[in-house]
Every structure is written in C-alpha cells, then in structure tokens.
Amino acid sequence: MKIGRSLGKGERFYDTPELVRKWADAIPYTETPQKYVVFKPLHLVGEKELPDLIVFFVNPDQLSVLVILSGYYRGRALNVVAPFSSACQSVLLAYQEIEKEYPNAILGYFDISQRNYLSKELLSFTVPYKMYKELEAGAVDGCMETPVWKKIENRFSAE
Numbered sequence: 001m002k003i004g005r006s007l008g009k010g011e012r013f014y015d016t017p018e019l020v021r022k023w024a025d026a027i028p029y030t031e032t033p034q035k036y037v038v039f040k041p042l043h044l045v046g047e048k049e050l051p052d053l054i055v056f057f058v059n060p061d062q063l064s065v066l067v068i069l070s071g072y073y074r075g076r077a078l079n080v081v082a083p084f085s086s087a088c089q090s091v092l093l094a095y096q097e098i099e100k101e102y103p104n105a106i107l108g109y110f111d112i113s114q115r116n117y118l119s120k121e122l123l124s125f126t127v128p129y130k131m132y133k134e135l136e137a138g139a140v141d142g143c144m145e146t147p148v149w150k151k152i153e154n155r156f157s158a159e
Helices: 017-026 060-070 089-097 130-140 147-158
Strands: 054-060 105-108 123-128
Touching: 054 130, 060 089, 060 105, 060 123, 060 130, 060 147, 089 105, 089 123, 105 130, 123 130
Parallel strands: none
Antiparallel strands: 054 123, 105 123
16 A cells, blocks of 8 residues: 555544554454444434444543443443544444444544544444443433432533
8 A cells, every 4th residue: 555645644543554454454343234324313203213333422431431331231340432533433433333242332533633623522332222221221220329429420510
C-alpha cells in the first residue's frame, strides 16, 4: 500500500502502511441486516420498533457507573472493550456483540480527527439493546442507589 501525495503521512495513527493494513485486516466487520443505520434519540423510537444498539455520550462519572453496571448481573470483570477505530466505527463495532450471550459494551470516539466535534469530557459507550435493558434494570438496585453515587450525581447539577 502506498500513501498518496494528497494524504501525506495521513493521520499518523500507525507507524507504517503495513501496520495500517494489519489494523484494517483485524477490524471485525459485521454485516447488518438493515440497509441503513439510523441514529435517533431513544424517546423517538416507536413502540413497535426495537433499536439494535444504544449509544451514550458520557463523561467520566457516567462512564464509571456504566462500566460497573455492565457487570452487575454477570460477576465478570471484563464487560467493556475500547478498540481503536474511527469514531463512527466504534459505534458500529457493537453490532458484533448483539448475538453474544454476554455482549461487551464498546467504549469509543478515540479518533482524534473527530474528537473536536465532541465535548472534551465525552466518549461514546455503545451497547446492544439487550445489554441496555440489563443496565436499566441494574440501575434500580445497583450502585446508583448508594450515598456515594448521590454525591457524584450532585456534581452534575453543580456544573
């Protein structure tokens, strides 16, 4: 692979074109049954349609609670992965998790060529819908009901 003149050295995510190819070959591309991927707020999703994925844009405090809740019903330490990919690709990588018995959440938006479009405090946290339902259920009895979380939560209103 030869880097074209117009790209110069590109975005410099990898040292050599060979490492770029190695990375590109390792990305787990997944075919989706839909022709298009539509992003819309959850409250606008109709009663008869279920989303495939839920994307949160979270700050470090929110990320902390989501990482904890990701394992609340599982007793496992590794429930969230942080692969490097383009910003939108980090969301779409969650498609490979949909059919797994214990899907992982995908932490993303590390692509520095896109970071300037998102608040510096935010990252994406994407989960299959079934994992979202686990997070939602765990929020009722889990760590979000503790005095420590209430102190952290109060920081949101102070900002």
